[in-house]
Amino acid sequence: MNIPDDAFYGLLARAIEQRAGETLQRALYHALRNAILSGQLQAQSRLPGSRSMAQQLCLSRNTINAALEQLAIEGYLIRDRQGSQVATLPQTATIESSAPAEFCLPAHLADLPPGTRRDTPTLAFTPGTPAVNYFPLPLWRRLLDRVLREEGATLLGYGDSAGEASLRVAIARHLALSRGIDCDASQVVITEGAREGLNLCTQLLSERGQLAWIEDPGYFGARSAFISAGLPCQGLPVDDEGMISPAAPTATPRLIFTSPSHQFPLGSLMSAPRRLALLDYARSSDAWIIEDDYDSEFRYSGEPIPAMLGMVPNAPVVYLGTFSKTLFPSLRIGFMVMPKALAKSVQPAIHSLLRGGHRAEQRALAHFIEEGHYARHLASMRRLYRxxxxxxxxxxxQELTCPHSVSAGEGGMHLTVKIPGIEDGMVAALARQYQLAPGALSHFYLNPAQGETGLVLGYGNTSASGFVAAIRILNRLIEQTRRVQG
Incomplete structure (x- = not known):
């Protein structure tokens, strides 16, 4: 050995003494492995025999041999009739190697927007979070129990890659009544939230390097999905009639992401002329529109606005929806609806890219929709959110004393308060100390430094009884940050 016997046995004795709940065998194994990796036991050096080690350490030979055999199986030792010899390992395997270099994200991920922080429990004013305490949990539990009781172990396999047939049928029927979309189950794919639907769109409809148009300001998730797929993003401004398409585009997009029925975060409704013009442009440019319809169910005046997918025949539109915003976030069930021709063409790819799953939850959700519980829950939440x-x-x-304007349209679960000239990121960060989590409006822009400033206030998860006190706190924080700026 390259270390003296007394040092060798001292090392093993200390490991046995400090084993902290490990078995004797595991303590010996870890001590010897670490000594080999650190270079204390050098390659090709021979260890004492198991009999000698057992006598010196007052352990059984079985314990010694079990530890040595495990090290031999993993390639740290070579055991033969002459005993145990330390194997030759690459130098990079040593524990005391130099510190790893700082990891850098791949270049195409460097521009990812900051992730949204998810608090448990959810803080007041968190955008995009429904009133989960109003969800009929006992009913949901009964539906799950019924599904498991009736179908049991048959639901433990992966299932159809596109999702449970019963849920796809239920969604198609619901969309025909509520969103004016004429589709059947073959056009519906169940996803793990709308974000997986976005990722699927990039995989099925685009190639790395192709351009994507997104709303500016707009949804973080769309930008993240496109950037991670290697699609450069061009932000298009938004006004009271929704996204403004350029009169003379300098480059043709492959994907166009929009939320026409209730734009996030400004809340505008895309006018019919703009919708039709965008559909014409997409058709003539061989582009696909990704229609995000995440909270169109919560419209508080007039009739529901039909989806773009149902406006004209064979529209070049993929429609995305999610139950995370209408029911509860951890459900993680969304869906995408494709035109018939596209759905047929991509079916083999869907089976390759998806694996199915969450079958019991999907079956329970199908019952929830088909038995009318979903429509009743939406009606109840619509009244609450209004x-x-x-x-x-x-x-x-009453409470906000600084100059401001309020937008976010006639629906949804949030209001956007435009407040010129404030450090909205600082206000949002300070608000967390008071258990408030408004969004900073400027952070929803491609270039926050050039965006409008203000706060995005989600009221879906926030009781009205706390509104006055919370706005009072935000007003104080705005004044405080202004003094710091001044």
Whole structure:
């Protein structure tokens, strides 16, 4: 050996003494492995025999041999009739090698927007979070129990890659009634939230380097999905009629992401002329529109606005929806609806890219929709959110003393308060100390330094009883940050 016997046995004795709940065999194994990796036991050096080690350490030979045999199986030792010899390992395997170099993200991921922080429990004013305490949990538990009782072990396999047939049928029927989309189950693919639907769109419809148009300001997730797929993003401004397409585009997009029924975060509704013009442009340019319809169910005045997918025959539109915003976030069930021809063409790829799963939850959700519970829950939440929006507007008018304007349209689960000239990121960060989590409006822009400033206030998860006190706190924080700026 390259270390003296007394040092060798001292090393093993200390490992046995400090084994902290490990078995004697595992303590010996770890001590010898670490000594080999650190270079204390050099390559080709021979260890004492198992009999000698057992006598010196007062252990059984079985314990010694079990540890040595495990090291031999993993390639740290070579055992033969002459005993145990330390194997020759690459130098890079040593524990005391130099510190690893700082990891850098691949170049195409460097521009990813900051991730959204998810708090448990959810903080007040968190955008995009529904009133989960109003979800009929006992009913949901009964539906799950019924599915498991009736179908049991048959639901433990992967299932159809495109999702459970019963849920796809239920979604198609619901969309025909609520969104004016004429589709059948073959056009519906169940996804793990709308974000997986976005990722599928990039995989099925685009190639790395092709351009994507996104709303500016807009949804973080779309930008992240496109950037991670290697698609450069061009931000298009948004006004009261929705996304503004350039009159003379300098480059043709392959994907166009928009939320026409309730733009996030500004809340505007895309006008019919703009929708039709965008459909014409996409058709003539061989582009695909990705229609994000995440909270169109919560419209508080007039009739529901039909989806773009149902406006004209064979529209070049892939429609995305999610139950995370209408039911509860951890459900993680979304869906995409494709035109018939596209759905047929990509079916083999869907089977390669997806594996199915969450079968019991999908079957329970199908019952929830088909038995009318979903429609009743939406109606109940619509009444609740309409009332909360009115109360939040009143609290803002009463308590927010700085110049501001309120937008976010006639629906949804958030209000956007435009407040010129504030450090909205600083206000949002300070607000977390008071268990408030508004979004900073500027952070939803491709270039936050050039975006409008303000706060995005989600009221879906926030009781109206706390609105006045919370706005009072935000008003104080805005004044505090202004003094710092000044």
């Amino acid at each position: 009332k909360r929006q009115t109360q939040l507007r009143a609290a803002l008018a």
